[in-house]
Amino acid sequence: MKLHGATALVTGANRGLGHHLAQELLRRGAKVYATARRPELVDLPGAEVLRLDITDQASVDAAASAATDVDVLINNAAFTAGGNLTTGDLGAIREVMDSNYYGTLAMIRAFAPILARNGGGAILNVLSAAAWTTVDGNTSYAAAKSAQWGLTNGVRVELAPQGTLVAALVPGLIATETLRDYVRAAGLELPEHVMIDPADLARVALDGLEAGDIEILDRIGADAKATLSGAPQAFDLAALAG
Numbered sequence: 001m002k003l004h005g006a007t008a009l010v011t012g013a014n015r016g017l018g019h020h021l022a023q024e025l026l027r028r029g030a031k032v033y034a035t036a037r038r039p040e041l042v043d044l045p046g047a048e049v050l051r052l053d054i055t056d057q058a059s060v061d062a063a064a065s066a067a068t069d070v071d072v073l074i075n076n077a078a079f080t081a082g083g084n085l086t087t088g089d090l091g092a093i094r095e096v097m098d099s100n101y102y103g104t105l106a107m108i109r110a111f112a113p114i115l116a117r118n119g120g121g122a123i124l125n126v127l128s129a130a131a132w133t134t135v136d137g138n139t140s141y142a143a144a145k146s147a148q149w150g151l152t153n154g155v156r157v158e159l160a161p162q163g164t165l166v167a168a169l170v171p172g173l174i175a176t177e178t179l180r181d182y183v184r185a186a187g188l189e190l191p192e193h194v195m196i197d198p199a200d201l202a203r204v205a206l207d208g209l210e211a212g213d214i215e216i217l218d219r220i221g222a223d224a225k226a227t228l229s230g231a232p233q234a235f236d237l238a239a240l241a242g
C-alpha cells in the first residue's frame, strides 16, 4: 500500500522505535497521529498528537473516536521488562501481557471497523525475534511476543475479507535506550553492529508495508525464524557481546 497520502496512527510514538516510525511516515507524506501515554513528550512537528494508553479501554475508544480517518495502524507500544516467568514479579508479567497482547488486541478491535470504512488499509504489529526463541532473564516478554505473533496471524485471517493487510515486524536488537539499559543491567556491552538503528528499521518496516509483505524481518529476526523447525532454544545475548 502507498503511504504517501495515507493516514497512520502509531502507538508509543514518544520515544524509541515508535518515534522513528512516526517520523518516517511523515517523511513519506502520510498524515500521522502520534500517540503516547504522555503526549507532552512527543516531539514530532507535523504530527497530530493524541493521548493513548493501549491498556485502558476508555483511552483506546477515545482515540478511535478522534482518529476516524486512519487507514494504517501501527501497534508499536509495549512494556518490555517483565522478567522471568518463574521468578519475576507477577504484576510486571501481567503488564507485559497486557500491553503486548491485550493492548494490541484492543487497538485492533477498535480500529478494524475504521480501517474497513477507509478501504481496508493495513495493520503493522511490532513483534520481536524473542517470539521465536526466548530470552533468559526476560522469558515473560518472549512469551507475550509469541502470543502477539499468534494474535497477528489470527487477525490477518479474520480481516482479509475486508481487505486489511496485517503485517508483523520482527526485529532482533534495536538500538533504543530501553535495550541499552537492559544490556547494561545484564552487565554486558553489545557491539553497535549487532543492533539495528531504529531510524533504519523504520525505513525497512515501511518499505515492507508498502511492498505488501506480511512478515518483515531483520537479520536476527530471520535467524530466529530459521530455528523454528528445530528444538526450542534461548537467544544468547552474551554470545553477541563477545
Ligand SMILES: NC(=O)c1ccc[n+]([C@@H]2O[C@H](COP(=O)([O-])OP(=O)(O)OC[C@H]3O[C@@H](n4cnc5c(N)ncnc54)[C@H](OP(=O)(O)O)[C@@H]3O)[C@@H](O)[C@H]2O)c1
Binding pocket: 011, 012, 013, 014, 015, 016, 017, 018, 036, 037, 038, 052, 053, 054, 055, 075, 076, 077, 078, 079, 080, 099, 103, 126, 127, 128, 129, 171, 172, 173, 174, 175, 176, 177, 178, 179
Ligand atoms: N529495543 C529492542 O531491542 C526491541 C527488539 C525487538 C522488538 N522490540 C519491540 O519494538 C517496540 C518498541 O521498542 P522500543 O525499544 O522502541 O521500546 P521503548 O523505547 O521502551 O518504548 C516503548 C514505548 O511503548 C510505550 N508504552 C508502553 N506501554 C504502553 C501503554 N500501555 N500504552 C501506550 N504506550 C505504551 C512507551 O511509553 P512510555 O514512554 O509512556 O513508557 C514507549 O513510548 C516494542 O514493541 C518492542 O517489544 C524492541
